[in-house]
Amino acid sequence: MGPDAQPNAKPAVSRRRVLRWLLGFSVISTAAMVVTPMVGFIVPPKSTAAGSGGKVPAGKVADLPLGKGKVVPMGSKPVILVSTEQGIVAHSAICTHLGCIVAFDDLSGMIVCPCHDGRFNPATGAVVSGPPPAPLPHVTVSVEGDDIFLVPG
Template structure:
């Protein structure tokens, strides 16, 4: 299943430096111990998703403008979390993050 991880307890904690996330790309990170994927589709616009694959729960890896699951080859759009290639049945759940100056923080 694809329950959204509860990262609320980590609100305000730094996830990454904004400069570490390529514009048009993505990185692997964690929020409150949960694996997440953080992308910067356009400069200053940061989005994050659970890295738990909606197929069978493997940890999905950042791969530029895509996220790739190592287990059975699912591919997700790094800007939206949408499935580009199955077998994953559902998008990766969004995780709230915000930009504070030169930092990306949870919540």
């Protein structure tokens, strides 16, 4: 304590004031944690299907070299795009076995499900091996210049 300090002087910020501020902060943050998910539920996210006459932009042709594939969103559903000798094709990326999301395997050139090693033909979506009971459903693709669009069915 310095020579000018007074032993009974009140601190600049009282303990009660700090506690009141902390209580207010916790009430506001709790309310935000409750309200934010409710608003997110009531106000739907913007769909990627808006505009372009219902077609969904899915990237550029230049970004999908021949023999490669990638999963892209079509609204809330995943779709796998594959560049084949016959052009760019698309299939649902939801495995017909138990619903895992498939991926394109660069090594084998196949569409592969990571859950139970189901394998699909990249051009047709047909089952090649594994437990999937049905092919991946086809999704219509429209290529306009360098732009790839998915056409919801």
